[in-house]
Amino acid sequence: MTEQDDTLEVQSKMPHEKVATFMKAFGASLDPRMWVKLIDEEMSELSAETPGKAEHLKELCDVLYVSTGLALTAPEHIGMLLPVTERKDIVAQQAQVSTVLKENLEQYGDDVFMKAFNRVHKSNMSKLGLDGKPIHREDGKVLKGPNYRKPDLEDLF
Ligand SMILES: [Mg+2]
Numbered sequence: 001m002t003e004q005d006d007t008l009e010v011q012s013k014m015p016h017e018k019v020a021t022f023m024k025a026f027g028a029s030l031d032p033r034m035w036v037k038l039i040d041e042e043m044s045e046l047s048a049e050t051p052g053k054a055e056h057l058k059e060l061c062d063v064l065y066v067s068t069g070l071a072l073t074a075p076e077h078i079g080m081l082l083p084v085t086e087r088k089d090i091v092a093q094q095a096q097v098s099t100v101l102k103e104n105l106e107q108y109g110d111d112v113f114m115k116a117f118n119r120v121h122k123s124n125m126s127k128l129g130l131d132g133k134p135i136h137r138e139d140g141k142v143l144k145g146p147n148y149r150k151p152d153l154e155d156l157f
Contacts, residue, residue, distance in 0.1 A: 029140030
């Protein structure tokens with residue numbers, strides 16, 4: 001299968017299943033706070049890009065990827081045990097994420113977005129290190145290995 005493969009087989013898995021596959025393969029962090037931090041990172045990467053460009057679409061996919069990571073690690077009663085101020089910040093972040101996703105999904109259309117998301121997923125799966133093991137940052141974020149392949153989204157426009 002090539003990186004550009006947008007066939008049904010590739011598209012058939014729901015986003016949360018893809019992210020779960022990635023998290024299992026990479027032994028990704030199950031700490032919701034790590035995902036909250038990654039959402040902040042991806043939201044600022046998104047806001048640095050111009051809507052309607054491939055880089056913007058890529059960052060939008062990243063936002064869905066990491067917010068799915070949070071949803072998978074803290075599905076219910078999110079942050080019930082966190083201090084009130086921290087919980088408020090997370091709730092505010094989630095509201096921002098859903099607004100950004102909703103607005104931009106309408107802009108790009110479901111079909112383009114899902115194709116992009118599939119390619120970003122394939123690209124994320126290429127992050128393993130040369131020894132076939134995941135590489136982690138100190139806080140648990142998965143880092144890119146030498147075989148990492150950037151997703152190419154240009155032809156979706
Ligand atoms: Mg990004």
